[in-house]
Amino acid sequence: MKPPGARVVVTGLGALSPLGPDVPRLADALRAGRSAIAATGPGEPVPYRAALPDAAVGEALTAAALPPAATRRTSRPARAALAVAGQAWRAAGLHLRAPDPRRIAVVVAGNNLNGAQSAAAAARLAKDPMLVPPRLALQYQDTDQVATLSEAFGIRGEGLTVGGASASGNLALIHGARLVSWGVAEVCLVVGALAEPAPAELRSYLNLGAMVPTAGSGPGGPFDRSHRGFVHGPAAAAMVLESAESAAHRGAAARAELAGWAAGLDANSQPDPTVEGEAEVMARALADAGISAAEVDLIGAHGTGSPLGDRVEADAIARVFGAAGPWVNTVKGLAGHALTAAGTLSAVAVVLQLGGGFVHPTPWVRDPIDGAPRLVGDAAVTTPLRWALSNAFGFGGFNSSLVWRAAP
Structure with missing residues (x-):
């Protein structure tokens, strides 16, 4: 911290x-x-x-x-x-x-x-x-x-x-x-x-x-x-x-502003993520920034397109933010997965959206999974954004979340 x-x-x-x-x-x-x-x-x-x-x-x-x-x-x-x-x-x-x-x-x-x-x-x-x-x-x-x-x-x-x-x-x-x-x-x-x-x-x-x-x-x-x-x-x-x-x-x-952050391990060397680990880093990052879940306007999800990964992240977001929650998107659905650079590219995308007052589309979504987060759809949503998260999770139980505040 x-x-x-x-x-x-x-x-x-x-x-x-x-x-x-x-x-x-x-x-x-x-x-x-x-x-x-x-x-x-x-x-x-x-x-x-x-x-x-x-x-x-x-x-x-x-x-x-x-x-x-x-x-x-x-x-x-x-x-x-x-x-x-x-x-x-x-x-x-x-x-x-x-x-x-x-x-x-x-x-x-x-x-x-x-x-x-x-x-x-x-x-x-x-x-x-x-x-x-x-x-x-x-x-x-x-x-x-x-x-x-x-x-x-x-x-x-x-x-x-x-x-x-x-x-x-x-x-x-x-x-x-x-x-x-x-x-x-x-x-x-x-x-x-x-x-x-x-x-x-x-x-x-x-x-x-x-x-x-x-x-x-x-x-x-x-x-x-x-x-x-x-x-x-x-x-x-x-x-x-x-x-x-x-x-x-x-x-x-x-x-x-990079206002808060958290990282942690799942004590697991395998590629299977956990709801507990992902939810914990999101909650700790919010606490580090001194804000509540209700104040977050956007989550740049890890969102790789893996059935297990998507299910776990959706459940973790619901655990921290509730059923409605903030807007959620992921740059990987447009640009693919950049592997070790993915978190940095996602963070840049989140900062651009905070500064531009928009939430980028998720045009690939036609039949959302059960319990899917609040996804955007085919067209960008124009809306004021003040607070955002960006998530990144890695094989071997690496969990991380960043909290961003829009510039005045």
Whole structure:
């Protein structure tokens, strides 16, 4: 929990997802309820995907306005991290005025980020050991992204990676908020890194029953009876967290306040979630923010489209918020599941909705599950929003919830 009186605000956002290469286009896609999920072709390891083309990564890097040297000889996940970090950095005005570099921290959300790159290197090794690129020794480590971001932006404060399966994005935001609220840093750049699983990793999700297994009856969708698992949607997202005092000193506008948070474990190494664990972190996050469940206007649900996951989260939301509850949506129904970056992308989506006064549609819902939360439908709802939650839950019993307050 944060010390009394400490305030952490968001001054910059960055996003690169199948919904667009920057924050404005993400906001447009959310408001329109535009989905990027599509069927794949023959021979693909999964039947559905929300694609992230190399051209989108390049366009996102252009929006970040980084010098060419910053992206030289970097991996695709690292280029994506630089792209979203650069967008958030500029949006926060840190390129114009920034604190002492020793007072800026960087936290990267994610683990096992470079599976595809390692699989490609293994194929090269089998062909000829001399074909394995020397830089793989650096790039296969998740910490390479921390070091790359530190070098690109001159960050000299604390830096680390935070891994918690699909809860990684939220856990990184919690850790960044703690660094700021405890006074360890004035600014923390939090990046939900692009995870590129190896084909075998994707296939293992499929074999586990976590992903949509076949192309036959469509991809389905979260909280709808058609749900059959998640669809992979590679993405990266970033937030600049800053003390309210630092933001005021720099003249930086706050997009929202990260007013409360909670995380916990289920004491369970398996992929099955629990109502108790999810409800507990939501309730503790509300208490941390000092608000009641009745004050919440929106929940950005974890909502992967897994039948078990949706059922458990719906029951947990009902336990905390009652039968009616606030509006609920999930960006995964439009952009797919970004794995370790999912929590960060969801948080960016929630902040955009708080600032824009809208709740994005859930157009995939045609036959809601019994006890489904208050879902939006085909068209965005325009409404004032003051308080919101964003949830992220991961295999192995990682539970997390964040409370956001709209900027005045």
